[in-house]
Amino acid sequence: MALDRRWPLALARGAVPVALGLLLWVAIAGGEQERQQTLKAQPGGDTASLTQRRRHNELIMAALREAAETDENVAQRRVPWRK
Template sequence: MALDRRWPLALFRGAVPVALGLLLWVAVTGGEQERQQTLKGRRAADLTHERRHNELLMAALREAAETEDNVAHRPVPWRK
């Protein structure tokens, strides 16, 4: 059984998309380390913001619990 001459061409045509896919994958994942570092910095900033928000919320709840008046009916720019 002789090797058909079309086999090498068919293998080449099948290998080209696989090779291009691998090259694109390598190109896209090249900046993954930088992206991870950026996300770590964002998480730290988000946690700081969330802590401050929680502190303000707890202070408002504490004030509402200590007073007899309805704090929900105060004018919008709340002042302490």
């Protein structure tokens, strides 16, 4: 059985997009360390801001949990409400 002349052309046509995608991935992934350093240098990346943000998220989740557990409309409560 002789090798069909279309096979090498089909393999090349299939390999070119894969090779292009691999080259683009390598080019983009090369700057990952620089991106991590940039993210660390942004304002709000320090420990105090992160703990404050976590506390804020905990309060929001507690309010959502309470709203899910009750039948009353918590959005209609008076503004200075406390648990």
